[in-house]
Amino acid sequence: MKTDIYLQVLKRYAQIVRIRYNIKREYLTLGIPVFAALMIVLVAILAGHTLFPPEGQSSAAVNSEAAAKQAAYEALVAEMEASEAAERGELPASQETEPVTEEKDKSKDDLDHIIVFATLVAIIPFSIDTFLQKKNLKKREVAFGEFLYKLSELMRGGIDPVKGVVTLSRSNLGAISKSVKDAASSMVLGHSFEDSMHRMSASIGSRLVNKYIDIVVMAAYTGGNVADLLFRTSEDMRAVIGIEREKEANLKQYIIIFYLAQGIIIMLTNILSTSLLPMIQGVGLEMLGGAGLSDINFERGFFHMIVLNAFFGGLIIGQITEGEIKHGFKHSAILMVLSYVAVVTLLLPAGIAGTYTITAMSGDAQETIGGLPLQEPIVFNVTDTDGNPVPGTFVKMTIEPQGVITSSMTKEDGTVAVTPIPGSDKGTYIVTATVGESSGIATIIVNDEF
Template sequence: MGFSDIFSNLLNKGPHSREPIRTDELGPVEDEFAEITKKLEHERQSREGVGKFLRHPFQVLTERPENILIVCIPLSLLVFIGGFLFMVRTYGMGVLFDSTSVDDFAVFAVLIAIIPVALLDLREQVRVKNLENALPNFFRDLAGMNDSGMTLPTAVHLVAGAEYGTLTPHIRKLDNEMSWGVNFVEALYRFGRGLGTTLADRSVDLIAKASRAGGDVSEVLRAAAKDTFEVVNLQNERSNNMLIYVIIVLVSFAVFLFVIAILVSSFLSTMATAGAAAAAAGAHGFMGKIDLFVYKRLFSHAAMLQGFFSGLVAGQMGEGRFIAGLKYSAIMLLIAWITFRFFI
């Protein structure tokens, strides 16, 4: 006998029935309820936290740029520690002072840690920008169709046939949910959660509350379109105004690198040669011996550190988020490393 049969029998043996409910009949029902509750709890755990990561690791790692650090940081530490131990075991502790191999492993470890984050953040910002650029047109078209006498489901259905770039799949999903009987407010909230942007959340919340209050939805849609259009314009204007400062940061790093390259290749090389010649001639008081390798290594560390932190500053100034500067940090760190390892 299945759960439905047992439950039907229990309903038939209610307080108005002459036949009482036996205790042995409650056991299977309680066990069935416990089993259902256990399955629901297991399903809930698999949709969040560690359970979600175990079921969909790639989705969890890529849904937010910083999540990829779960893999990148251990991998970068493994590369650095493994390289460090290998070099020390092969060449002894002197490799720390006589070679730049350990420095190279440190650079590789940093690049492994930040490049995936930078790429995912860049992809996310492109996605958000494309969505937010299309939102004003979507809201404006909905308002115009609603003004013409169409109901909101009909207007959404017609708009879903148009092309709004990366916003189009979300609009069609909204149309499908409303065609399946989901009310406009609930479908709109799901639409906003699917977009996953701050601007979309604010606009959706405004439209949903106006629709629940029974106001003029067309006016609210038009106001939301105007608001999103102005916010996008302000963001673009800020980005354009701050671009010059980002360029200044990048040019400053290039000038710093150029000055160090000239200093090492001309002045320090000449001084090292002169010092070696003076020492060979016995004129020890003329000048001390100049270790060119130490100076090169010191300047390479300075250039790499400046490149990394200058990139973070450029991201904070240009986009208001230091994580957005990781792409600049990775590029400048790589340029500094290549310059000192192959050209200086």
């Protein structure tokens, strides 16, 4: 009992605040979420999150990676010298080597992910509210058509419009029951039929209902066969609602087309990222004549393109199918969620460091002449933390300082074979196989001659 009293008091104060300060629904469903989204982005920026790592940080990461590869190569050379010394019967001098600890500096270049989450926070409440409002509006319009039909039947029985509205207010009229009761109470208190009906129209909030209420009011004041006019009006309103439903059903095909188009874009970018771009990036800068091509993060660019296309594509769907951009926010939210999951899964595999173990099974430390492919392929083995093979996983291959190499997918046994072509300069080349944030390396020694 006390709970009901508290709820009534709370509703009363909420109504007073809404009327006094003219608070609209959009202030709560759009204003507050947008403010929360901006605060999320601001906090992320203050915490050091960026769209791209700072220039100094990226160069430091490159230097750290080069130092790690150099250390691995020196360890390999030392192991080979120790093995040759053991074969000759010599005892190598004992030397203490300090363990090399690689401290990985994780850059906070994930502000674009945070912006996606913040955008969803900003638009999802408003999209849900607009969807529910439109759904309830359709119910009220259908119920008002039934109300006109019942009112015409009462007037055919000799009841005037005012008494007809009062009589119908005692019955269940579905979504407009409260509005009809308020109109009937207003008439009982002495307000005019026109004023009460216009209040009911305002509470229903439909342009279609407002148009037909004007017809009802004019018919009530002009006289004549009002019952037949109300009956024809109710039939006309039902026909209009039926036409609107048919139009929306016909326009749904465009929704399907937009969703399929977004899926096709994701598939095409996945093919580019896994097949074409790794091959182009592995060809080498000298052959393509482009500086810095291998350093361009195409996957991140595709991620931005797909998410932006999902957001604006949803707005276009709302404008085409429902006539208002605000009804497209729900499609934007759905497309962004689906696209984000697909992109993170396919284009941006967020593998955690240590999730995979990548080792060179064979083909390591081969000697060759520059510009020629290796006689034997380098085979990498990819396993998970439990030592199980990881089949069907994309492995990005790179060769430094230059050369031609192609990325590939792991086989059923978790292995992937690659036959790189090193550059023409003499020296040591590093082949790196990367899955997520885990990587494994192999070396190629290029000589002037065998």
